[in-house]
Amino acid sequence: MGAVNSTHDPALRSWVESANRVDADFPIQNLPFGVFRRAAAGDSERYRGGVAIGDQILDLGATELRSLASAAAVTEALIACSEPTLNSFLALGREAWSALRGFLSEMLRSDSPHATRLHAALVPQADAEFTVPTRIGDYTDFYASIHHATSVGRLFRPDSPLLPNYKWVPIGYHGRASSIRVSGQEFPRPVGQIMPKGAPCPFVAATRSLDYELEVGIFIGTGNALGSRVSLDAAEDHVFGLCLLNDWSARDIQAWEYQPLGPFLAKNFATTISPWIVTLEALAPFRAPWTRPVDDPQPLPYLEGAGVRAAGAIDVRLEVWLETERMRAEALAPERLSHSTFRDSYWSVAQLVAHHTVSGCNLEAGDLLGSGTQSGPGAEEAGSFLELSAGGKRPLTLRSGETRTSLADGDRVIFRGWCESPGWVRIGFGEVAGVVLPADLDL
Amino acid sequence: MGAVNSTHDPALRSWVESANRVDADFPIQNLPFGVFRRAAAGDSERYRGGVAIGDQILDLGATELRSLASAAAVTEALIACSEPTLNSFLALGREAWSALRGFLSEMLRSDSPHATRLHAALVPQADAEFTVPTRIGDYTDFYASIHHATSVGRLFRPDSPLLPNYKWVPIGYHGRASSIRVSGQEFPRPVGQIMPKGAPCPFVAATRSLDYELEVGIFIGTGNALGSRVSLDAAEDHVFGLCLLNDWSARDIQAWEYQPLGPFLAKNFATTISPWIVTLEALAPFRAPWTRPVDDPQPLPYLEGAGVRAAGAIDVRLEVWLETERMRAEALAPERLSHSTFRDSYWSVAQLVAHHTVSGCNLEAGDLLGSGTQSGPGAEEAGSFLELSAGGKRPLTLRSGETRTSLADGDRVIFRGWCESPGWVRIGFGEVAGVVLPADLDL
Numbered sequence: 001m002g003a004v005n006s007t008h009d010p011a012l013r014s015w016v017e018s019a020n021r022v023d024a025d026f027p028i029q030n031l032p033f034g035v036f037r038r039a040a041a042g043d044s045e046r047y048r049g050g051v052a053i054g055d056q057i058l059d060l061g062a063t064e065l066r067s068l069a070s071a072a073a074v075t076e077a078l079i080a081c082s083e084p085t086l087n088s089f090l091a092l093g094r095e096a097w098s099a100l101r102g103f104l105s106e107m108l109r110s111d112s113p114h115a116t117r118l119h120a121a122l123v124p125q126a127d128a129e130f131t132v133p134t135r136i137g138d139y140t141d142f143y144a145s146i147h148h149a150t151s152v153g154r155l156f157r158p159d160s161p162l163l164p165n166y167k168w169v170p171i172g173y174h175g176r177a178s179s180i181r182v183s184g185q186e187f188p189r190p191v192g193q194i195m196p197k198g199a200p201c202p203f204v205a206a207t208r209s210l211d212y213e214l215e216v217g218i219f220i221g222t223g224n225a226l227g228s229r230v231s232l233d234a235a236e237d238h239v240f241g242l243c244l245l246n247d248w249s250a251r252d253i254q255a256w257e258y259q260p261l262g263p264f265l266a267k268n269f270a271t272t273i274s275p276w277i278v279t280l281e282a283l284a285p286f287r288a289p290w291t292r293p294v295d296d297p298q299p300l301p302y303l304e305g306a307g308v309r310a311a312g313a314i315d316v317r318l319e320v321w322l323e324t325e326r327m328r329a330e331a332l333a334p335e336r337l338s339h340s341t342f343r344d345s346y347w348s349v350a351q352l353v354a355h356h357t358v359s360g361c362n363l364e365a366g367d368l369l370g371s372g373t374q375s376g377p378g379a380e381e382a383g384s385f386l387e388l389s390a391g392g393k394r395p396l397t398l399r400s401g402e403t404r405t406s407l408a409d410g411d412r413v414i415f416r417g418w419c420e421s422p423g424w425v426r427i428g429f430g431e432v433a434g435v436v437l438p439a440d441l442d443l
Numbered sequence: 444m445g446a447v448n449s450t451h452d453p454a455l456r457s458w459v460e461s462a463n464r465v466d467a468d469f470p471i472q473n474l475p476f477g478v479f480r481r482a483a484a485g486d487s488e489r490y491r492g493g494v495a496i497g498d499q500i501l502d503l504g505a506t507e508l509r510s511l512a513s514a515a516a517v518t519e520a521l522i523a524c525s526e527p528t529l530n531s532f533l534a535l536g537r538e539a540w541s542a543l544r545g546f547l548s549e550m551l552r553s554d555s556p557h558a559t560r561l562h563a564a565l566v567p568q569a570d571a572e573f574t575v576p577t578r579i580g581d582y583t584d585f586y587a588s589i590h591h592a593t594s595v596g597r598l599f600r601p602d603s604p605l606l607p608n609y610k611w612v613p614i615g616y617h618g619r620a621s622s623i624r625v626s627g628q629e630f631p632r633p634v635g636q637i638m639p640k641g642a643p644c645p646f647v648a649a650t651r652s653l654d655y656e657l658e659v660g661i662f663i664g665t666g667n668a669l670g671s672r673v674s675l676d677a678a679e680d681h682v683f684g685l686c687l688l689n690d691w692s693a694r695d696i697q698a699w700e701y702q703p704l705g706p707f708l709a710k711n712f713a714t715t716i717s718p719w720i721v722t723l724e725a726l727a728p729f730r731a732p733w734t735r736p737v738d739d740p741q742p743l744p745y746l747e748g749a750g751v752r753a754a755g756a757i758d759v760r761l762e763v764w765l766e767t768e769r770m771r772a773e774a775l776a777p778e779r780l781s782h783s784t785f786r787d788s789y790w791s792v793a794q795l796v797a798h799h800t801v802s803g804c805n806l807e808a809g810d811l812l813g814s815g816t817q818s819g820p821g822a823e824e825a826g827s828f829l830e831l832s833a834g835g836k837r838p839l840t841l842r843s844g845e846t847r848t849s850l851a852d853g854d855r856v857i858f859r860g861w862c863e864s865p866g867w868v869r870i871g872f873g874e875v876a877g878v879v880l881p882a883d884l885d886l
Contacts, residue, residue, distance in 0.1 A: 137580075138621050143704060163702050168645050169636055173704040174617035174711070178581050178805050179669055188670050190802040193612055193743065202611050204743050204801070226622055226713075227631050227883070253802070259606050261586060261616040262705020265802040268617070270669075300636065300647050358647070359633040359696070359708040360883075362621050440670070440803075 002236070002284045007031070007105040010425045014108045015115040016122070018054030025418065025428025026052035028108050031101055032241070032276035032429075033086060039129040047131050049081035049089065052276050052430070053108055055125050062121035068107060068114055073099040085135045086277075090221040090240050091365035097221065097240065101281055130182045130275035134219060134366030139180060139271070140356060141215075141247060141370035142172040146346040148375040148383055155391040167297050170347040170355040175247075175370065176268035182275045183432040189409060189439035190269040192253035206439030207250035209392070210407040214320050214383035214415055216342050217245035217273050218349055218369040226362040232305045235350035238363065241279040242316065242349075244415045244432040245370050246272040251386055251406070273368070274415070274432035282427060286419035287311035290348045302358055303351045312348035316429070317341050318374055318417050320383065325410035326400050334414060335399055340376035340383055409438045445679070445727045450474070450548040453868045457551045458558040459565070461497030468861065468871025469495040471551050474544055475684070475719035475872075476529060482572040490574050492524030492532065495719050495873070496551055498568050505564035511550060511557055516542040528578045529720075533664040533683050534808035540664065540683065544724055573625045573718035577662060577809030582623060582714070583799060584658075584690060584813035585615040589789035591818040591826055598834040610740050613790040613798040618690075618813065619711035625718045626875040632852060632882035633712040635696035649882030650693035652835070653850040657763050657826035657858055659785050660688035660716050661792055661812040669805040675748045678793035681806065684722040685759065685792075687858045687875040688813050689715040694829055694849070716811070717858070717875035725870060729862035730754035733791045745801055746794045755791035759872070760784050761817055761860050763826065768853035769843050777857060778841055783819035783826060852881045 007029065013020050014028040026032065032052050037045040048061035058065065061082030069075045077100040080089035089096070107114055143149055146166065153161035165171065189210055195202040221240035224230050230238055247267060254266030290312030292298060318341060323334035347355075352369055373383040382388045385406050388396055392405040407413070413436075417429035450472065456463050457471040469475065475495050480488040491504035501508065504525030512518045520543040523532035532539070550557055586592055589609065596604030608614065632653060638645040664683035667673050673681055690710060697709030733755030735741060761784060766777035790798075795812055816826040825831045828849050832839055835848040850856065856879075860872035 138619055140707075141704075165636075165638070165645075165699055165702065168638075169700050171700070171704055172707050174619055174707070176581060176617055176804060177620075178666075178807050178810075179803075181669075188803055191672070192802050193608075195608070195611075201740060202608075202743070204745055223621075226624075229634070250802075256608055257612050257614070258703070258705075259608065260701070260705070261584075261614055262701075262703070264583075264615050264617070265798075265804065268799075268804040269802040297644060300645070302647055355708075356711075359635050359693075359712040360622075360631055361619060361708065361711040364621050367621075 002281045004284045007101055008285055013110045015110045016054045016056050025430050027425050029425045030282050030427035031104055032278045034130055034275045035133040036128040036130050038127055047084040049086055056122040057125055059121045059123055064117050064121045074103045086133050087135050087366040093222045094237050132182055136177045136368045137364045139175040139177040139368045140172050141175040142352055143372040144345045144347040145372055145374050147377050148373040151387040170352050173262045180271045185272040186435040186437050187270040188437045190250050192265045193256055194252045195256040207253055209251035211249045211251055211385045212413045213247035213249055213373040214318055215245040215247050216371040217243040219277050220363045220367040223364040224357055224362055227360045229357040230353055232350050232354040235353035239280050241277040243277050244274040244417050244429050246432055272432050272434040274430050276430050278429055283314055285424040286315045286421050288313040288315050288343050308348050308350055313343045315341055315343040316417050316419055321414040323412040332400055338382050340374050340381040342374055344376050407436050409436055411436050445724045447727045450544055451728055456553045458553045459497045459499050468873050470868050472868045473725050473870035474547055475721045477573055477718045478576040479571040479573050481570055490527040492529055499565045500568055502564045502566055507560050507564045517546045529576050530578050530809040536665045537680050575625055579620045579811045580807045582618040582620040582811045583615050584618040585795050586815040587788045587790040588815055588817050590820050591816040594830040613795050616705045623714045628715040629878040629880050630713040631880045633693050635708045636699055637695045638699040650696055652694035654692045654694055654828045655856045656690035656692055656816040657761055658688040658690050659814040660686040662720050663806045663810040666807040667800055667805055670803045672800040673796055675793050675797040678796035682723050684720040686720050687717040687860050687872050689875055715875055715877040717873050719873050721872055726757055728867040729758045729864050731756040731758050731786050751791050751793055756786045758784055758786040759860050764857040766855040775843055781823055781825050783817050783824040785817055787819045850879050852879055854879050
């Protein structure tokens with residue numbers, strides 16, 4: 001687990017004034033990584049790494065910045081960050097990530113002598129376009145919230161909502177990497193086979209039951225060799241950081257296709273992530289003990305350890321907001337549908353990594369893990385429409401007067417995430433937003 | 444569907460004499476693509492594309508070859524093939540693949556005036572090491588043999604072996620790309636959670652039920668944009684070619700973990716493919732009508748078409764051979780365990796591609812699809828130990844005197860594949876072999 005250090009000092013302020021606002025997502029204590037270019041430049045400009053500071057991006061490929069680096073590790077990290085994906089930087093490992101963070105923290109402090117020079121390395125976030133920050137070799141989606149698994153299971157099996165393996169196995173499956181995009185993704189309502197209850201045969205149509213899933217994304221930094229495994233104690237050294245992730249799901253397609261090999265078309269049409277990766281180091285002040293109810297089975301040895309027990313959980317507050325077409329037309333604000341915290345996850349980040357590799361499976365720099373839908377214990381903490389509407393039986397009435405049991409065309413779903421804790425400066429994840437377009441039905 | 448052309452002419456012979464043997468896997472009518480380097484050169488030599496001819500490889504990066512290309516399309520294709528993966532070449536599309544095949548066929552014919560010059564571009568296969576021929580962005584595994592699905596289903600549900608969706612949906616799931624290696628892969632027996640029937644809780648151990656699965660791999664050539672779909676008629680234009688694939692599986696780990704999201708650790712530790720991709724164009728003489736029993740549901744419109752009906756099936760003969768440690772010690776030949784043909788697949792290659800993209804999912808150049816275990820209707824046509832041993836109830840007795848219900852440490856599993864048809868020259872896939880090493884139990 002990363003310890004708190006001088007980069008977390010709540011007294012730090014930046015010469016980038018927008019970073020010092022009390023509600024800023026990106027104060028100097030955060031310094032999340034993304035990949036961007038200036039939107040106006042388009043294809044004439046290469047994507048490269050950047051770090052968010054207030055409403056600006058510090059361009060990690062800027063010569064003004066590199067010329068100020070004296071440590072070889074920092075120079076090497078900056079060179080890696082100037083590539084169009086962060087894979088090379090992530091592969092450098094935890095010490096390099098930390099060295100770069102320390103350097104950037106110094107450069108951006110209000111007492112830095114280089115502020116004037118570094119102004120040239122800033123790009124306003126409003127002028128940037130973002131892309132998926134790594135080449136994601138493999139994407140794995142977990143199912144780590146027992147509240148989500150129980151709610152969903154109850155819809156199908158009221159008497160035994162949780163399957164017998166749930167409390168033993170961090171359930172996960174391989175997802176589709178090619179359709180992952182950053183916030184702003186717009187996608188047509190997906191088409192697939194639908195089998196109505198009691199019908200003699202399925203038909204092909206656009207899903208009538210499109211849903212979001214509120215997840216945390218976990219970017220793998222350094223990988224492990226095929227045939228080796230990552231121990232629980234070492235697991236967090238392999239994790240670079242977290243983002244927000246929307247695992248869009250077509251429930252009716254999923255219900256018909258998922259036996260016996262799991263979800264396929266129901267989820268492979270789109271997955272949207274926030275553009276900024278908040279590093280595990282930045283999250284150090286927001287760690288919490290990972291606990292398990294005493295009546296539950298305790299983890300098998302490869303998933304059990306003092307480090308996880310002491311601080312395995314991460315208190316990332318999560319929110320889901322919905323903006324419908326009518327809300328836009330009538331200039332109504334988006335409506336908050338639910339809120340939860342990643343702290344309630346039944347399995348910790350380190351446990352997911354240790355489990356993934358216990359078979360000898362190799363993780364690679366830039367791989368992405370999804371946490372699974374992060375629902376909390378309360379009814380208002382449900383991370384999907386499926387749960388909020390009790391499987392469609394209890395339609396939600398929105399303040400706009402509309403009702404919903406699933407997403408309608410034109411709906412924009414926004415997730416927000418942040419961490420706060422007394423005595424520490426709040427840090428944010430920004431947001432991940434995506435829009436459902438009408439289906440293209442030309443089959 | 445690719446038509447037969449002059450490159451398939453059974454009268455063609457090559458100046459590479461080993462290509463002219465009647466049992467050659469790689470006659471001039473085949474020309475499969477792989478990625479190789481000379482083993483003795485090691486890291487001092489770059490991997491690049493090559494084409495198998497007899498027991499040799501024609502080095503597609505060789506200047507001797509490129510200097511003979513006159514058509515711009517061929518030069519462009521050769522430049523792409525000199526890269527360390529075939530992704531750029533595959534992205535060029537079907538006309539480029541065909542132009543290069545035509546050129547290589549001319550260069551390698553016995554009447555080519557360039558034989559002497561091109562000798563310098565040959566590398567003996569025995570001196571080469573191979574690697575996965577593309578950067579596989581995503582790997583999808585299907586379940587396209589109804590014989591396999593029925594046999595496996597019967598073990599769990601004797602009265603209703605096939606799930607209701609099987610005859611409607613080409614069932615598939617996302618697999619792990621990072622652990623795919625070419626023939627020769629050796630991997631430790633994987634470790635995971637095992638839950639014995641009736642036990643109060645699972646334990647962690649090396650699998651006691653390791654299996655192979657006999658599959659055909661399908662390399663995607665050109666992709667499709669996210670949000671678009673590939674029609675059945677266009678689907679084969681997106682397919683570059685086929686290989687052999689062993690989907691190693693840990694049955695006991697799978698049984699405990701796979702509900703509700705599908706196999707994960709049970710398959711993510713290793714997948715082995717043959718080094719050569721036999722192009723769809725080379726397979727043109729071995730196409731067969733794709734049929735469906737009249738009493739079965741006929742495909743939904745997006746999976747139905749005259750092209751598939753006329754020649755959607757491909758008659759690739761498949762064999763599984765086993766070589767145990769005792770066989771090696773006693774100099775016994777490997778034993779054939781089973782044989783089947785890809786022709787019996789319930790779903791065709793084009794149907795798999797059309798289904799995969801009907802949701803709007805984007806395929807990318809170099810992606811790999813697995814066909815699922817290709818078992819045939821007969822008992823001796825079972826593509827896995829699970830089926831051959833009736834779920835472990837009927838141990839196989841080998842000629843070496845050993846018995847097996849699953850793989851033992853030291854077992855080497857070899858798949859072979861080839862096509863033959865009266866009037867055409869036989870073409871082969873070579874083989875894919877892999878060896879099970881003892882588990883590393885240091886948890």
